[in-house]
Amino acid sequence: MSDFDLPPPDADALAHSGRLQALIRQQIAGSGGSIPFSRFMELALYAPGLGYYSAGASKFGEAGDFVTAPELGSVFARCIANALAPVIAQCGPQARMLELGGGTGAFAEAALGRLSELDALPLRYAILEPSAQLRQRQRERLQRRLEASVFARVEWLDRPFEDDWTGVLFANEVLDALPTPRFAIDRGQVCEEHVVVGDAGFARELRPADAFLESAVRHLERGLGCALPEGYRSEVLPQLPYWIQAVVGGMQRGAMLFADYGYPRAEFYLPERDDGTLRAYYRHRMHADPMLWPGLQDITASVDFTALAEAGTGAGFDFSGYCHQAGFLLGNGLGDVLEELGGIEDDAERQCRINEVKRLTLPSEMGERFQLMGFAMEVNFEDAFIDGDLSFRL
Numbered sequence: 001m002s003d004f005d006l007p008p009p010d011a012d013a014l015a016h017s018g019r020l021q022a023l024i025r026q027q028i029a030g031s032g033g034s035i036p037f038s039r040f041m042e043l044a045l046y047a048p049g050l051g052y053y054s055a056g057a058s059k060f061g062e063a064g065d066f067v068t069a070p071e072l073g074s075v076f077a078r079c080i081a082n083a084l085a086p087v088i089a090q091c092g093p094q095a096r097m098l099e100l101g102g103g104t105g106a107f108a109e110a111a112l113g114r115l116s117e118l119d120a121l122p123l124r125y126a127i128l129e130p131s132a133q134l135r136q137r138q139r140e141r142l143q144r145r146l147e148a149s150v151f152a153r154v155e156w157l158d159r160p161f162e163d164d165w166t167g168v169l170f171a172n173e174v175l176d177a178l179p180t181p182r183f184a185i186d187r188g189q190v191c192e193e194h195v196v197v198g199d200a201g202f203a204r205e206l207r208p209a210d211a212f213l214e215s216a217v218r219h220l221e222r223g224l225g226c227a228l229p230e231g232y233r234s235e236v237l238p239q240l241p242y243w244i245q246a247v248v249g250g251m252q253r254g255a256m257l258f259a260d261y262g263y264p265r266a267e268f269y270l271p272e273r274d275d276g277t278l279r280a281y282y283r284h285r286m287h288a289d290p291m292l293w294p295g296l297q298d299i300t301a302s303v304d305f306t307a308l309a310e311a312g313t314g315a316g317f318d319f320s321g322y323c324h325q326a327g328f329l330l331g332n333g334l335g336d337v338l339e340e341l342g343g344i345e346d347d348a349e350r351q352c353r354i355n356e357v358k359r360l361t362l363p364s365e366m367g368e369r370f371q372l373m374g375f376a377m378e379v380n381f382e383d384a385f386i387d388g389d390l391s392f393r394l
Helices: 011-029 037-046 075-091 106-117 132-145 211-224 240-248 305-314 325-331 334-341 347-361
Strands: 096-100 124-128 154-157 164-172 182-186 189-198 201-208 233-235 250-263 279-282 285-287 298-300 318-324 370-377
Touching: 011 037, 011 189, 011 201, 037 189, 037 298, 075 106, 075 164, 075 250, 075 325, 075 334, 075 347, 096 106, 106 124, 106 132, 132 154, 164 240, 182 201, 182 211, 189 211, 240 250, 240 305, 250 305, 305 318, 305 370, 318 325, 325 334, 325 347, 325 370, 334 347
Parallel strands: 096 124, 096 164, 124 154, 164 250
Antiparallel strands: 182 189, 182 233, 189 201, 250 370, 279 285, 279 298, 318 370
16 A cells, blocks of 8 residues: 555444445446546545545544644635735625635635624635535534624535626645546656556556647646657646636636645646646645555645636636735734734643744745735735735746
8 A cells, every 4th residue: 555654443433434445336337447646635535435635534633634824723724815805895785705625614714704803704604515524514513613693604505606796716735635636658658547446456557648638738738838858747627727717716806815735737747747736635634646655645736826817717707816825914013913912811821822822924834835816807816916026937
């Protein structure tokens, strides 16, 4: 299976993974002996009742497999709310907010609290969450901690808004979990990684790429100004433009904001990054075997922010800005948070908040590894990106 130094799952967890592995093997058998890696990733993460994001295991925070910015405290969400409040005001009293993937509900709690302080609450705050277990956790948390009048605005969706709407869409660490095709350059041709059943479990093999994937890779090469070298392997999301159009639905006016880790295209496809960015997270340990214990670990790939810029503008939005997380937070109220820290009398609480700010902003932590990109439609959203502009790197 793997030589990684990872804590072993318990018997119940292994049994759960075994059920998902059986489902994946059935899919492989029914598809002529192989499935694209993107399909494997989709099943591993989202298979109903079995996938990593669809089942009940703890994922976020110290007890899970990774920590996201909203789980550190309220600073991240409050700064995001500061940035989005002017857009909500521009959209008027019918404005909605759509959060993709709600985690534990920590972001919604802090963001709604700050929007309430700013008198900028949206008419509806919708969370598009695929996990029934996470929905329940979010509902219980928000009902317990929000004022009843604020909680009444919260709803959970099975699919994006299907009617025309105005407002804002926010996604934190969602793009990195989109099932991604893996490609390889083999004798000058574009091939796709498929998953097969091998002697020791699942294995990856190359198959000829279809026209859709080949076109996406050739588009990358044109943008890079050179052919990718022999043997080069990486990820690409040719479906990203269609995904953007699907999640935004019938938005007539408003903004989209994405926060994630990744690179502009020229850095994503550096010659030395010749096996891509795919990785897995299990109990706060990163490793390189995405097929180990399906359903028990996160599988992720970095974001090509150049591709995101192309997809957003291709969906009819204006590009608003692109910057490191540290710059975005500093430009949207982090200074006020730092001033507030001086007024916290409890030493332990003050130190906790200082540590939160450090993790969010230091280059060695999340400050530069995470970036934010925004798009607008008939509203001004450029003011949210006044610090640390990186658009010249796209």
